[in-house]
Amino acid sequence: MEQIEFDYPAKRKISQRAHVGVVGxxxxxxxxxxxEGARSQVFIRTSVHGFQETWKAVLDRFFAKYDGLVRIQINxxxxxxxxxxxxxxxxxxxxxx
Amino acid sequence: MITSxxxxxxxxxxxxxxxxxxxxxxxxxxxxxxxxxxxxxxRVESPWLAIQDVTPQExxxxxxxxxxxxxxxxxxxxxxxxxxxGSMGEVSGExxxxxxxxxxxxxxxxxxxxxxxxxETGGVRLQEANLGLGAVxxxxxxxxxxxxxxxVICVTAGTVGCFGGMSLAAAVSSYIVxxxxxxxxxxxxxxxxxxxxxxxxxxxxxxxxxxxxxxxQRYGMGLADxxxxxxxxxxxxxxxxFIAKGVPPIHRSSQVELYRxxxxxLDTSRQWDPNELRRAWGMNGSKEDNR
Amino acid sequence: MSEFTGxxxxxxxxxxxxxxxxxPGDPKSVxxxxxxxxxxxxxxxxxxxxxxxxxxxxRQGQVGLEEAYTLAARVRExxxxxxxxxxxxxxxxxxxxxxxxxxxxxxxxxxxxxxxxADAYGSARLAGHPLIALVVGHAISGGFxxxxxxxxxxxxxxxxxxxxHAMHKEAAARITRRSVQELEKLGQTIAPLSYxxxxxxxxxxxxxxxHVENPAKPSDQEILKVKNELxxxxxxxxxxxxxxxxxxxxAEALQTRKASNRVRAKMEExxxxx
Numbered sequence: 147m148e149q150i151e152f153d154y155p156a157k158r159k160i161s162q163r164a165h166v167g168v169v170g171x172x173x174x175x176x177x178x179x180x181x182e183g184a185r186s187q188v189f190i191r192t193s194v195h196g197f198q199e200t201w202k203a204v205l206d207r208f209f210a211k212y213d214g215l216v217r218i219q220i221n222x223x224x225x226x227x228x229x230x231x232x233x234x235x236x237x238x239x240x241x242x243x
Numbered sequence: 244m245i246t247s248x249x250x251x252x253x254x255x256x257x258x259x260x261x262x263x264x265x266x267x268x269x270x271x272x273x274x275x276x277x278x279x280x281x282x283x284x285x286r287v288e289s290p291w292l293a294i295q296d297v298t299p300q301e302x303x304x305x306x307x308x309x310x311x312x313x314x315x316x317x318x319x320x321x322x323x324x325x326x327x328x329g330s331m332g333e334v335s336g337e338x339x340x341x342x343x344x345x346x347x348x349x350x351x352x353x354x355x356x357x358x359x360x361x362x363e364t365g366g367v368r369l370q371e372a373n374l375g376l377g378a379v380x381x382x383x384x385x386x387x388x389x390x391x392x393x394x395v396i397c398v399t400a401g402t403v404g405c406f407g408g409m410s411l412a413a414a415v416s417s418y419i420v421x422x423x424x425x426x427x428x429x430x431x432x433x434x435x436x437x438x439x440x441x442x443x444x445x446x447x448x449x450x451x452x453x454x455x456x457x458x459x460q461r462y463g464m465g466l467a468d469x470x471x472x473x474x475x476x477x478x479x480x481x482x483x484x485f486i487a488k489g490v491p492p493i494h495r496s497s498q499v500e501l502y503r504x505x506x507x508x509l510d511t512s513r514q515w516d517p518n519e520l521r522r523a524w525g526m527n528g529s530k531e532d533n534r
Numbered sequence: 535m536s537e538f539t540g541x542x543x544x545x546x547x548x549x550x551x552x553x554x555x556x557x558p559g560d561p562k563s564v565x566x567x568x569x570x571x572x573x574x575x576x577x578x579x580x581x582x583x584x585x586x587x588x589x590x591x592x593r594q595g596q597v598g599l600e601e602a603y604t605l606a607a608r609v610r611e612x613x614x615x616x617x618x619x620x621x622x623x624x625x626x627x628x629x630x631x632x633x634x635x636x637x638x639x640x641x642x643x644x645x646x647x648x649x650x651x652a653d654a655y656g657s658a659r660l661a662g663h664p665l666i667a668l669v670v671g672h673a674i675s676g677g678f679x680x681x682x683x684x685x686x687x688x689x690x691x692x693x694x695x696x697x698x699h700a701m702h703k704e705a706a707a708r709i710t711r712r713s714v715q716e717l718e719k720l721g722q723t724i725a726p727l728s729y730x731x732x733x734x735x736x737x738x739x740x741x742x743x744x745h746v747e748n749p750a751k752p753s754d755q756e757i758l759k760v761k762n763e764l765x766x767x768x769x770x771x772x773x774x775x776x777x778x779x780x781x782x783x784x785a786e787a788l789q790t791r792k793a794s795n796r797v798r799a800k801m802e803e804x805x806x807x808x
Contacts, residue, residue, distance in 0.1 A: 147293045147296055163284060165282075165283045165284065168263055168300065168323055170325040173325070175301065177283055177284065179284070191293070191298060191299075193298045219301075221300060221301065223297075223298040280800075280805060281800050281804060285800055287796060287800060289793070291726060294723075294724065295720070307801070333793055334797055337782075337793070337794040337797040337798060338801065341801040342805075345801065345802065367675070367701075369700060369701060369709060369710055370710075370727070371726050371727075372700040372701070373725075373737055374726040374791070376699070377683075377739045379679060380678075380679055380683035381778050383652050383656060383679070384659075387653060388660060407676070408675070408679050410648075410649075411645060411649040411676070412649075413645070414645050414648075414649030414650075415652065415656075428640045428644075429633060429644045430633065430640060430644075434705070435635045435636065435637065437705060438632075438705070439591055439635045439636055443591070443635075444636075444640075455637070455640050455641050456640060461643075466643050466646055494653070495646065496649040496652075496653040497650070497654075497657070499606040499607050499610055500607070502646065502647065503603035503606070503607055506599045506600060506603055506642060506647070507600075509638075511589050511590070514637055514638060515638070515641055515642075517641055520641060520642065
């Protein structure tokens, strides 16, 4: 497995956690929880190696719009950047319900 | 001929097949009564997958929910067909066994607690081989213990179906609920072709797969207790119906003499049209089961 | 020498019972006999190859429709015979190639047949019969689930003719798209994948590993030794709970099945809160 970590600035606390997705082939699951500390953290485990730059691009774009303090865990089995973004957005939606 | 009412019914359908394991389990419970146990945030994942470069899932592809169905205590255990084919690993297997054991403990203390097992599975997870196989044996053992006290209802809706060792778990259950899209059998087409040759079974023949293992055929043979549409309220209704029915006087898998004599009567010199067994053993599926 | 030969079952059945015949009316592929074992009169059961079996896909030692229902019938027979008296031990001698893979089998619902045997064995155990599985050769997949895996205690010989697994090497290699050598290598570090019975013993599911010089040709002394081990296993089964908890509470299981025990502890804790 390849493990990738990122952290991002955050402006506000969130109260609710969220879980979306299934780790099917070409899919991923996202666990989103209230973060601790000052910055949001992202932990990715993926069976598809060598796409660090792509992950960074997607997460940069996501956190440019999202300012909650979160800990995000992603278990990935080959999701496309589009599906990664979709799941992240879904997780946010669920956490704000 | 499709009537306008058929069309309306089809449009009103709430597809069960489109729900993931979590959604399917939740849909069975009385509103507001269910809670997931040992869910993804408990992070009990498989210890065996990451080291084989297979991405684990935090619930290990098994969702356990406890609550009330038609006002009665029940637990639902749903295998996620989209994760590793719903296969049984150490953790997913133990989640199922432990949940069934706890239902049994409550039942023995005077609170009958049914179990609904939603099986979309190819059987044992090969990446965990002997722990998966052992887990299947333990699930079967636990079902045999619980079913004396409270009904165990197996629901297989598709599209994965229920194959491998878990088809034994389905068959020792009190009741089996299938859709037409579901298949229930011990060995899938590919492994039969692999082990016994393409003349025995052409794994590319999709019609054959459903003719032999499909929900309608199994129900028609009397090997399943309900045939339902891919419609969530209908499936939830069927589950409620069997929970209300309670423990059957004799389980199908205990009816040894009946099935032994049926097997003895078969002409093994040829293959059979599955319809022959429908006629010989059961109803044709159009009438409601009176068991 | 891990090829399935299908001879060991008959050898050990005969060693314990003095015969190797099916009961009247039974197919030749299922041997059943009652014989003394310690102070008990035990029922011994074994599935063996029958090249002239009625079902073409069940002629090489596979557990098929007839085998499964016959096992179920013979187990239920002793449940009925003993229902008001001491529950005799039931000994499953296991050397099975696999379940039967065939169209007739699927059409006639082999999944139910296999379940009927597992049901009978498990129900016998729950009724108080000490159920012992002695794996003398192969115990693969659905074959083992049907015949043996519901046992209170599982014993196995420790040589490389003994194999307990979910799928034969060649088939497993094909499905996981690896070579047989790669699979064997994986098994060296990942115990549940190993084809070596000594690694299976680490999983905590096995009661005891027994050494016999040549399992296909045991000496009288060795037969006596194995019989004594069966008697010890029976006594152990009678003195402890009849469920399968020993498979996760054994010393080996506490090491290798940590995740199982963690899951169960969490489930119990959260169940009470729910």
